[in-house]
Every structure is written in structure tokens, then in C-alpha cells.
Amino acid sequence: MARFDFASDNAAPATPEAMAALVAANTEFTPGYGSDKVSRRAADLVRALLDADAEVRFVPSGTAANSVALAALCQPYESVLAHEHAHICTDETGAPGFFGHGLGLTGLPGASGKIDPAALAAPLAAPDLSHRQPVAALSVTNATEYGAVYAADELGALTAPVKAKGYGVHLDGARLFNAAAAGFDLKAIKGLGVDILVVGGAKVGMPPTEAVVVFDRALARRFDARLKQGGQLPSKGRFYAAPFIGMLEDGAAMRHAAHANAMARKLAGLMPFPIRHPVDANGVFVEMDEPRLKALHAQGWFVYRFLDGSVRFMCSWATTEAAVEEIGEALKAVA
């Protein structure tokens, strides 16, 4: 039987806390489009989590949330700096260009998905040329695509020169709770010059939902119209807000993320293959040749090879110690 336990953190079901909140929110007639009290309560909880006054919206899609954010920060004839292996560059079917009407993405290098600060210098210093898309924003991801976690000051080293140029900053927080559980201070975000943050719900164990946090109130003008036009203003908004209540009210999100991270560390401890990236968050990336990957697949364990050639094992809130031990055995067998 096929096992998807380590295929992706979005292969897991939703957490009991998120589901309970969803069910609890499903009780009466409410106004639509995010104007209901469930949406307001969830937004308050996100603001409290970040210790920040900001506009908060709950939307179905991380793909769209990040793309809408970039479109808000960048004109079609401008470009966004991002790690060359960032999700927006490699796995979104060109959604940033679709939502941003052709906006450009400029890939920067750096180990384990973290942008090398030195790599920022050249594009930020480049003169505006009419035949290239000049830089308008930086997009960073924490935790990174390769499971590494930026500390707040590391992020600040990237955002400071960008803000000094007057450019925008987008933080893709698809796995923000995993980063937080690894020590990243969520309350530091507001001081880093981030204009728009997307807090991932799906990967930490919610049914589909992402929180869009707009720190810069000028950017928030007519944001609901922007979301609506992009298919991201749900009529039944409470269904996207409620899971955040369940996961934030008593700290479940952090607790589940910490568990996922711990499972990744446990798996790293059992791993017979060389580990490619720091196991800061909930992923383990290893060097594994194709025959061995096929052999693992043949045992029913589905995992994916990534763009840097490594094979990814992803843990989630639902990953059990037993499953880690099982796949550990399977890995030993194919190693």
C-alpha cells in the first residue's frame, strides 16, 4: 500500500483543533466576504501572534496569496528578487507572472534555500535600464524550501538593503510555524520591513487556508477588491478563518510544528544517506541515487526528488514516531 506520510506536509489530514474550530464556526447565518465575527477573531489572533497592527485576510490558496502579494509590490515591468529555488520561482506554474501580468522573477543563489546576502548587492546596485525589468521587491521564504530556517537578524541582513532602496519585501511563510518552532521570532517580523506576509495554514495542519498579512496599510487599500478579482475573497470567509482560531487560540500551531520538526530530527538521526541541508524545520533532504529512490518507492514510500537533486522527506503534525521508525527501516534496507 502506498504511503504518503513523508511525501509532503500537505499530504497530512487537518489537525483536530483546526477541524473542531471549523465545525464550531458552522452554526448560523453570517455576513460574507470576511466581514463576519469568526474572520475578525481569527485576524485578531494573527495580529497577536505577530504582535503587530496589520490587515489580515484569510484566503484559499498559497499560490495565489503569494502571487497577489508580489503583484501588490511590483509592476509588470519590474521584477522580484528571490532564491532561485524558491517556490514562487519553481513550483507555481508561473502564477506570479499571471497575477502580476508578466512581472519578472530574478533568481539568486544561496545555500539551502537561504539567499546569499552578497548576491543581493549586484541587482540592488544595477542601474534602471529600460530593456530589463528593474528590481521592485524581495521575496524571502522562512523556513526555506530546503528546510533551513533564517534567524531574524539573517533576514534583516537581506531586507535592510532592500528597504533602503525603497523596495518592497514579501515573506512567504508557508512553513512559518516550523520556522518559529525552530527559534525564529515571529514578533520580530514587523521590525524587518516586511510589507506582506503569507502565513501558511495548510502545511501546518489546517484545511486549505492561508493568512495574508499586510503590514503596510497603504498597500491594503482596496485589498478586498484585489483579492476578489483574483478569486481569493471567499464568500464564506469563516471557513478559512476558523482553522486559524483553532490553531492559534491555545498554541496548537506551534505545538504541531514543533512535533513535525522533532520528527524530522528523529528521521535525520536514523538516516543512512548523506544529509544535504540543515534539518532546522520539518524536512530532511538527502543524497540518494535513482535506483535507491526507486527501491524505496517499490516499498510503497513516496518521496520526491528536488531541483537540487536531493530527495526530500517531509514530516508533519501527523507524522508518528512509528512511521519514522518504519521508514528508517526501509531506508536502511535500500541504502
Add this chain to the structure above:
Amino acid sequence: MARFDFASDNAAPATPEAMAALVAANTEFTPGYGSDKVSRRAADLVRALLDADAEVRFVPSGTAANSVALAALCQPYESVLAHEHAHICTDETGAPGFFGHGLGLTGLPGASGKIDPAALAAPLAAPDLSHRQPVAALSVTNATEYGAVYAADELGALTAPVKAKGYGVHLDGARLFNAAAAGFDLKAIKGLGVDILVVGGAKVGMPPTEAVVVFDRALARRFDARLKQGGQLPSKGRFYAAPFIGMLEDGAAMRHAAHANAMARKLAGLMPFPIRHPVDANGVFVEMDEPRLKALHAQGWFVYRFLDGSVRFMCSWATTEAAVEEIGEALKAVA
């Protein structure tokens, strides 16, 4: 206390059947992006409902679903014929033009949201001119924005000349179950030349979800990439598929839609204001001046004035007989 019972059919909570299916689907690790067995099962049920072989996808947003459909049928330099008060023309913040990169919408007249067949003749006969957006598709809505329901042959009278020109047809089924409960034959759709149908989940009592049904398999090529780029390919696809299982497996969708329609008829019977449109489905539209509308609002009952000047009272699966009687009293008081 504010009451939203009649404000919109999306103000209602989700039905027990939909929620139970959602909870039931939340049990194990599954592959993502619609490739799971819950999504397959739901797609089979939609195909059975329509008695049609077609590609079926479950997406978060009706705004986006309809807009993606139009973009699939129409180039940016072409236009879509639709009723001038169709949702895509009036209430989607220009989403068709956003997803369709500037595609045009040409509004046609007709009573109660039904396109007057005679109004089709001129645009279909118009020569291609390079300075106008020539017609590429027709969009129809059943039940209409004003609660009227097309019979299959009425729709056929609109789609036949459009198909004869080789153009596409989109059917917005935001309230398709209400139309079906009013007698519209769902199994007739496949014979009408509809290329893409959107079956609304939210308004019939599901948590956010819409089914996109692509009858024309050539249009379905790379459709997942199309959806992904538009932020409409959910990683956790089962959460959008499951409600359709709950609502289709034992006929709950039709049952709930029939109830909503019955509540509308009951309300129509109590209504002291002139009724503007046929009460075929779940809405009652009446002539009501502004002071009386304000007076009704003052009593806590929120309802909206529509583009044609009428005031809309919307019933849903959750509308109770008691609530209809209560608002009937309130209406009598302000009449």
C-alpha cells in the same frame, strides 16, 4: 440583533451532510492536487449527476472557476456574450478580464436574467472587425441572477446558434441545484453544447467549493496547470471534493435545494410588496422603496437592493419556516 437569513444563500452555514463528508475525508495521508481517491469519488458522482463523461475538478472559488472557464473559451481580443446583469458582468470585480487578460464581456438584455434569444442575433451576425472584440463564447446562468430558471429547451435556443458559429458555451451553475429542483434536467446539459459548466457548491450549502466540469476534452488539456497558475488547484484537494460526496451520494443537494426553493415560494406567498421576477428558484425579488428597505433593516433584517432596483430575499437550505414567517411579519409591518 442583525439577521442575515435572507441576505444571501452564502450566509448560511454548511449542511450536516457536507460537513460530515468533510470530516470523514480527514483521515489519512493522501497525495495532493486532486489526485486522491476522495477527489476521484466526488468526480464520479458529478459525472453520474450529469450522466456525462467529462473532466471534473473541485476548486475554491466560483469567481475564479467562471473566469478560468471564460479564459479557456475566449482569447483576450475576443468577447463573451452574457446577460447584462449576469454575475460575471456585475459582481466579480472584473475577474473575467483579469483571468482572461482583457477579454470582453458584451451584456445582452432579457427578462429576469434570461437572455432574450432575439438579442443574440445581432452579435452573432456581426462581421469580425479588428477594432472590436469579436464574439467567441456565450455564458449563461441557471438559475439566473434574478431567480428565474431556464428549461433545457430554452437554453438550447440560446446555445444552438452559438455552437453553429463554432463558439464556446459556459454555464454558470452557482445555483444549479436550485434550477434542478425547479425542474431543469441536469442530464440534458451534455446535449446543449455546453463546453464548461461550473456547479456551485457554496450556495447550496457546502463549505467553499465549486465543481468545474469540462465537457470538451480538448479544452481539458493541461487544465490542472491552468488551474494551478490561477490559484485554483488546491494541494489538499479532498477538502473541496468531500462536500460534493456528502451532498451527492444520497441526494442531499437536491433535497436542500428543493427546500430553499419551497421557502422562497412560501415567502412569496406572504410578501406584501409587488414581486418583480418569477419565483422559480430560491430568491424573491420585490419592488420596495428606500424608506421601507431602511425600515426593514432597522428591524435587523439585512437584504440587498439589486441592479434592476428590486430588493432580493434569498432562501437557503437553512432557511426555516419560522424565519420566513418572522420576516413576513416584519415586511407586513413596514409595507
Add this chain to the structure above:
Amino acid sequence: MARFDFASDNAAPATPEAMAALVAANTEFTPGYGSDKVSRRAADLVRALLDADAEVRFVPSGTAANSVALAALCQPYESVLAHEHAHICTDETGAPGFFGHGLGLTGLPGASGKIDPAALAAPLAAPDLSHRQPVAALSVTNATEYGAVYAADELGALTAPVKAKGYGVHLDGARLFNAAAAGFDLKAIKGLGVDILVVGGAKVGMPPTEAVVVFDRALARRFDARLKQGGQLPSKGRFYAAPFIGMLEDGAAMRHAAHANAMARKLAGLMPFPIRHPVDANGVFVEMDEPRLKALHAQGWFVYRFLDGSVRFMCSWATTEAAVEEIGEALKAVA
């Protein structure tokens, strides 16, 4: 033999002054993309014409120039107010939505192509709703599509309330010189709150070229990149700038426009059909049934029926007194 003398003012050849300047500019190696001295000289002449400090660019297409201007003033989820029969609404194949990624156009009524000031009130007062595209800008055209000319204070009555809301203003000056020759004060434009003006070259007798004038310097930031991405930053910029030199240096543009206007007045004097709109500029619009229009066509004179049902006779710099008299005879014959 077919005669296009009155079909459109772009049916005429280019003026001797424009062509002489084009030939004169074709002499040596120059830097590209508008950085040459011909482009600088032409920009200075446009600034002098308007008595305004502004950024000026010369581009190939009026369709694109107006659309780029609207895209600069309006987000995709916003809309532009314009006369319902304005060129951008009716004759540009949806170019504003294409360049503006789905931006909306809201048509306003008014006699002879002039927006009725009273019609502005409602859209400007409308609250921001997430499901409609809220207003971001006004587009006005002088001379209008129907040959009428706004006086500066008439335009001010439209732009003032728009600017008071903080919205943008675009002036389509496809026939700006005809308006000026009819008494419109070009030096008044800078005081009217116009953000972007497009000065038509083609219709006054230049080879293809339009001047884009950006009064608001903040909007001009990275404008060359905006134009380049839209296919409107010519490598050989001098070919678009030179005609403006030939037409502005010694007043040829005004002289030719005055001639075109005079020919229209002369034609109006000979016209046996009821004249529908004021003959302020270079067009005569008349009430003429289809058999009589066909009869005129049969005599070889091509003219077009417009959206308001009237038939347009357009004069240009190249229209001769003799041609006016000839068509006058033909009109008499078919009347």
C-alpha cells in the same frame, strides 16, 4: 474609383512639414530608445506647446499610448470613467483591459461625446465595494469622438471632482490640435489636473506617432520600462519624434488643424442632411438612412456609420475645397 477623403482623418497622407522633418532627422548614427537629440528637441517643443514641465515620450500607437496611460492610473481591480462612446470604450478591441490586466471601463452618458458632469456624481460617490471595480481615474477626450470641443472650464468641471477624490485623469488628445484650433487653450491643460495626456500625431497629419505627456513625475518613474514592455519604446525613436518637430516648430500643426476644421464647417454648410453634433472640430455627423448611405458609397465616397447611428464625414489637413464641393454635390444627389 473609391475616395477615402472623408472616411477618416487617418486616411490622409502625412504633411510636407512632417515628412521633411522625418527626412531631415535621417542623417547620422544616433543613440536609441528616445535618448537622441531629435527626441529631446521634439519633447522641448511639446513642453513649450503646453507651457508645462512634463515627461514626454513619442510612441507608435495611440491605442497603446492611451492604454498604457490608463494602466498607469488604474489597478486591474479598479475602473476608469469615460464617455460611453469614447474610443477607449468602443474602438480599441479591449486594449485598455489588455494593457491594464482587466481594468474596468465605466461608460458615462453625455451629448456629442462630452461627459455630462451630472453623470459623474454617482460613480464618484459610490462606496468602495469589494465586488465592483471602484473608480480610480477619469478619461476625457478633446475633441470628442463626435467632433465637439470642450472648453477648458468645461473640462475642469469634470476633472475637479475627480482630483478631489485623489483619482487620476487621462486626456485622450487624438485630435487635440483640432480642439486647439477650435479655441481650446492647450496651456490650460496643466492646470486641469491631467496626469497623462496623449497628443495625437497621426490624425493631424503626421506619419504614425503620438506624444505621451506625463505631468505627474511620480507616474513617470520607470516609464521607459513600462513602454518597452508594452512594445512602445521604439529603438529608432527619432522617427517618431521628428514629425512633431516639423509640425510644431513653425505652427504647422495648428495651421493644418485649422484647415481641417474649416473644411468641416464648409461641408456642414453644404450638407443636405440634418447635422447631429456641433461642428466644432473636423468632423460632420449627420442623420442619413441606409439607402442614402449606400447610394453615396455607390458614388465612390466611403464614410462610416457611427455607434450613435449618425454618419461621419471627417476632414483633414489634406481635404481640399474642391473635394468638399464634390462630395457636397454627391450628397445633394442622394439626399
Add this chain to the structure above:
Amino acid sequence: MARFDFASDNAAPATPEAMAALVAANTEFTPGYGSDKVSRRAADLVRALLDADAEVRFVPSGTAANSVALAALCQPYESVLAHEHAHICTDETGAPGFFGHGLGLTGLPGASGKIDPAALAAPLAAPDLSHRQPVAALSVTNATEYGAVYAADELGALTAPVKAKGYGVHLDGARLFNAAAAGFDLKAIKGLGVDILVVGGAKVGMPPTEAVVVFDRALARRFDARLKQGGQLPSKGRFYAAPFIGMLEDGAAMRHAAHANAMARKLAGLMPFPIRHPVDANGVFVEMDEPRLKALHAQGWFVYRFLDGSVRFMCSWATTEAAVEEIGEALKAVA
């Protein structure tokens, strides 16, 4: 005094033949939008040049012409294969993504701007994945950005596997006449599976104009509307068509291109710096460090450093033997 003789082939003035045809076409009233006899005659000449039955349009901008072509071949959620240093990838400010609503560009390697045929295999064999933009077309450039010229069979080796997949082919012929003068057989193009070709006018010595040649008639459907919406359907079409008449009627285009190529060879013979790429067409690319480039600039000769680090010297129809000798001296002085 600054000299731009070698800065770019678009720094040159237009040829006498092109200008004479432009002036000759400027004689009478004509219908607009490419329906005039000058446009028809020029289209016939392009068809004869290519020995092909195809739709031909004349447009202002190469940036737009190539981008419109890609948009015709590729959906927004698909991508185009091109050399990583192709103009469309590096110098068009993201125009393909703008005109193509986010379509992707996938850069392929290869010496001197020619795509390595081996590099095609992997993207053509890649399975369709919903989270990546699958390939829909190939774009090739002849002569290449680095002055190399593909022979017809070299191009065929690239286009054959692409056509075998049912994908489209675009040929950017910004310097097609230079390629032809170097031996590339223009009449072979129709047999290579090219769907859309853009024949450059500007770089060979015309005033701004490019010919868009649509070999696949199905793609040509409503092409004028496509061009119009993109700002590329000129009202005064004869001004873009006429230069092609002047340059094609008596072979001037080939003659001028051959001269430009010969000047490049002469310059290569005098060049004291290592030559990086084959001097097939009209460019010479050399290895030159920054101090020496600055020294050359200081002598007034403007040339540009390219993306591969080489410095480009571009010859044109207007490059004189004397100028080549002069810059040869200057180069010797700074070497």
C-alpha cells in the same frame, strides 16, 4: 564627439531605398489598418522573398511582434524554449510575459546564441506537471544575438523534434537579412515548421517596421484583432509597409545586409582583441577588459558589454570602410 557607428545596428539612419519608398507611398487618401494597396504590395514581396503563402502584417515594434507571436503559440500556463541569451529572454523587459499573461520562458544553453540540440531533449521529454509550465513552443533567432548564423538544417534539427511533439515554432528574424546574406536560405523557412516569423526591418536599415509572417493560417484567425489590442495594428499601415517595398523590390535589403556583414568581417580582421563568437553576420564580439572598454569610450566610440561578458561591435548598412579603419586604430591604441 560621441560615435554610435558600432553601438547597434539600430543606431544607423534608414536607407535611401526605404526612405524613398516611404515618401513615394505618401501620396493620397487610403483606407487604414493595413487594407491599403501599399500594404498588399509589401506583403506580396515578403511572400515572394520566402516563397511561401502566408499572412503578412507590418507592425511598429519587434518587441511586440515577437511577444504577440509567442502569445499566439503559448498559453499563460505554458512555456517557450529559447536560448538563455535570446533577446526575448534578456532584453525585452519581460514583454513576452506581459503580452502572454505570464507565459514562461525556459532558457537553454548553446554556443554563440545557437541552442544546443542536446539541450532540447530534456524539456521536450519532461512529463506535464501541474506545478510547472509545460513546453508549448520553441523560439529561435537567426542570426543569433551573438552574430552566429544557423544553416537551415541546423534549425531543422531544432524544430523537427519540437514539431513532432505538436508544439509551435517562432523564428525571431530581427537580423534575418544578415543571416540570409551569410548563406541562410530564406526559402527554406517554410519547410522548417516555423509557425510565425518576424522579419526585422529596423536593423537592416528601415525606419521602424517589422513584418509578422504567419505560416499557419489557423493561427492567423482574428490576427488583426490580436494586433489591434496589443497596439500593433497601425491606422496608417502604409508607413510600415512601404519601407519593405523599397528594400525588397530590387534586392536592397540583401545588398545592405551583405555590406554590414562585410564590414564586420573587415573589423574582425583589424581586431586586436580575441574574438569570442563566429563573425557570420554583422557583429563582432570580443574579449576586452573594463579599463580598455572605458578607454575606448573615452575616445568617443560607444559599444556595449553583453551578458556573456564580451563587448559587441555592430556593423550596419551605414557603416563605412573609413569608420571601420578609424575604430580599428582606436582599438589598437587601447589594446
